[in-house]
Amino acid sequence: MIPVTRTTLPDLEEYQIYLRKIWQSGQLTNNGALSRQLQAEVMTFLGAKNLALVSNGTLALQLVIKALGLQCEIITTPYSYVATANAILWEGCIPVFVDVDPESFCIDPHLIEAAITENTTAILATHVYGYPCDVSRIQEIADRHNLKVIYDAAHAFGVRLHGKSLLNHGDCSTLSFHATKLFHTAEGGGIVCRDTAIAERISLMSKFGHIGEDEYLDLGINAKISELHAAMGLAVLPKVTEIITARRQRSVWYDEYLSDVRLQRPKVVDGLEYNYAYYPIIFKTHQAMMAAREALKKQDIFPRRYFYPSLNTLPFLHESLRCFCPVSESLALRVLSLPLYTTLGQQDVEMISACIKNHISV
Numbered sequence: 001m002i003p004v005t006r007t008t009l010p011d012l013e014e015y016q017i018y019l020r021k022i023w024q025s026g027q028l029t030n031n032g033a034l035s036r037q038l039q040a041e042v043m044t045f046l047g048a049k050n051l052a053l054v055s056n057g058t059l060a061l062q063l064v065i066k067a068l069g070l071q072c073e074i075i076t077t078p079y080s081y082v083a084t085a086n087a088i089l090w091e092g093c094i095p096v097f098v099d100v101d102p103e104s105f106c107i108d109p110h111l112i113e114a115a116i117t118e119n120t121t122a123i124l125a126t127h128v129y130g131y132p133c134d135v136s137r138i139q140e141i142a143d144r145h146n147l148k149v150i151y152d153a154a155h156a157f158g159v160r161l162h163g164k165s166l167l168n169h170g171d172c173s174t175l176s177f178h179a180t181k182l183f184h185t186a187e188g189g190g191i192v193c194r195d196t197a198i199a200e201r202i203s204l205m206s207k208f209g210h211i212g213e214d215e216y217l218d219l220g221i222n223a224k225i226s227e228l229h230a231a232m233g234l235a236v237l238p239k240v241t242e243i244i245t246a247r248r249q250r251s252v253w254y255d256e257y258l259s260d261v262r263l264q265r266p267k268v269v270d271g272l273e274y275n276y277a278y279y280p281i282i283f284k285t286h287q288a289m290m291a292a293r294e295a296l297k298k299q300d301i302f303p304r305r306y307f308y309p310s311l312n313t314l315p316f317l318h319e320s321l322r323c324f325c326p327v328s329e330s331l332a333l334r335v336l337s338l339p340l341y342t343t344l345g346q347q348d349v350e351m352i353s354a355c356i357k358n359h360i361s362v
């Protein structure tokens, strides 16, 4: 069976070194030594000026919305994982979907201003597949209208733009360290903020807003990362560069084997150091995508429809929020993210590519 991704597990011995430390300290959670160490190491790796570690990438989004005091309407992308829209809804805000750019698949900055009303408080956009949003235009618009900017950077771990971490753009960027992501702690997440005071507030809020013995300083929730999760992160982090290199190699193989067919791929911008988090391909038609998907399934190969459905069409959305986003809706019907993980063999990439070629008209 070839799944869309396989979690990179660290060497068990490596993980056990950290587990032993937990057994020695007796501390399983509550900002223990390993989670503090992981925070410092991830911050250094990313070149981020601050980082709050939390228990997952969805709570990371929710905490940002809460800590920035966002209310009412939040302009967002329909082309992302469902968690992006759900976090907005869960926090009692209104997602206003703005369609994506047909080449970058990220929110289209040209369409943002028309969606701004007196009730708009922020723009929450996803660096989809780890490809950057148009960060400078988005910031310009946000500045003009006094809006906060949040990036769902769940796919963008380690991505750099013009030599700098992509995560330093916007007011806050959120990360997911879920087992399916490039860098993982089994479950986990993080937040990078422009303003260190906001990062500190988020960190406090993620621990019930409670410090010391008797101080309850802010409205909080439990979004703490346990020492067991931090241990996984510490064992995986030293492998990240190796993981990215291996994924790049497999992406290059796909590029080569698929070079003679007309499939759309996300456009790469200048100055991008990509992390090879995903390998999405866009078929010409929904039928072609479904045919290729069926053929691959028969060979026990399971690409995923990242991202389907377009979030503006989610069945539980209130009628009034279901605007028309033709680009995103069309992409969602034609996309497949191909298997991509460090142990995927070259012959597998060749076989997957051949199967796809058989099911599209050249």
Ligand SMILES: *Cc1c(COP(=O)(O)O)cnc(C)c1O
Pocket (backbone or CB within 6 Å): 055, 056, 057, 058, 059, 080, 081, 083, 084, 126, 152, 154, 155, 175, 176, 177, 178, 188, 189
């Ligand atoms: C994975 C993902 C999330 C959610 O992260 P969890 O850690 O699983 O909660 C949010 N947004 C995007 C774009 C994702 O891909």
